[in-house]
Amino acid sequence: MNQILERIKKHYPTPTLELNFSNPFELLVALVLSARCTDKLTNTITPRIFSKYPTPDKLKEANYDELNDIISSCSMHNTKAKNLIAIAEALCKNYNCEVPKSIEELTKLPGIGRKTANIILSFGFGIPAVGVDTHVLRMANRLGISNSKKAEVIEEEIKKSIPEEDWIVFYSGLILHGRHICKARKPKCDECFLNDICPKIGVK
Numbered sequence: 001m002n003q004i005l006e007r008i009k010k011h012y013p014t015p016t017l018e019l020n021f022s023n024p025f026e027l028l029v030a031l032v033l034s035a036r037c038t039d040k041l042t043n044t045i046t047p048r049i050f051s052k053y054p055t056p057d058k059l060k061e062a063n064y065d066e067l068n069d070i071i072s073s074c075s076m077h078n079t080k081a082k083n084l085i086a087i088a089e090a091l092c093k094n095y096n097c098e099v100p101k102s103i104e105e106l107t108k109l110p111g112i113g114r115k116t117a118n119i120i121l122s123f124g125f126g127i128p129a130v131g132v133d134t135h136v137l138r139m140a141n142r143l144g145i146s147n148s149k150k151a152e153v154i155e156e157e158i159k160k161s162i163p164e165e166d167w168i169v170f171y172s173g174l175i176l177h178g179r180h181i182c183k184a185r186k187p188k189c190d191e192c193f194l195n196d197i198c199p200k201i202g203v204k
Helices: 002-011 024-034 039-052 064-070 077-094 114-125 134-142 151-161 164-180
Strands: none
Touching (some): 002 164, 024 039, 024 077, 024 114, 039 064, 064 077, 134 151, 134 164, 151 164
16 A cells, blocks of 8 residues: 555645636535536636636526526536535525535535535645545555445545545545546556556456
8 A cells, every 4th residue: 555655646746636726616616517527628617607606605696597508518517507506505604605614514515425525625625535536436446445336435445544644645646547547448557657566456
């Protein structure tokens, strides 16, 4: 595990998301839109939203049809438009129009699950957390970090195996590696800096 961590830190030294945002609220909006939607497409949609609805109090007053039209190129846009308005309403009603800083409060927001909440904590506020998306789950299984298919189990196993100060750089590195190298169908093992120590569990 130590070798995996050190190599991840060496190749992905700066925790990075491939979403564009400048504050926790923008990150929350971008993450909602990015579900089943590429980061690249999400990044083409968010500038218009951030410009028109820069704060929760602006977004909670958004016209549903107008917002839905802005995000119409994104999958599940009908549900996402409803959730974004409902999230903004909840933020202003319960948190003084601010994004809360706890997993318990974040997961009470409409459509916000544990993975999204953890990413908001780590990249929005710099609070140590582990966000387990499909890439992290796949990488954890292939590397033998976990044999579970449950995100919450993998989250806890990573937390037990990795020092808290490395949680963010580690899981964000796994996301990038899973997205660009250790792909679901055709992993690029020949290009992988973990190739010599990876047990390749489940790789055909």
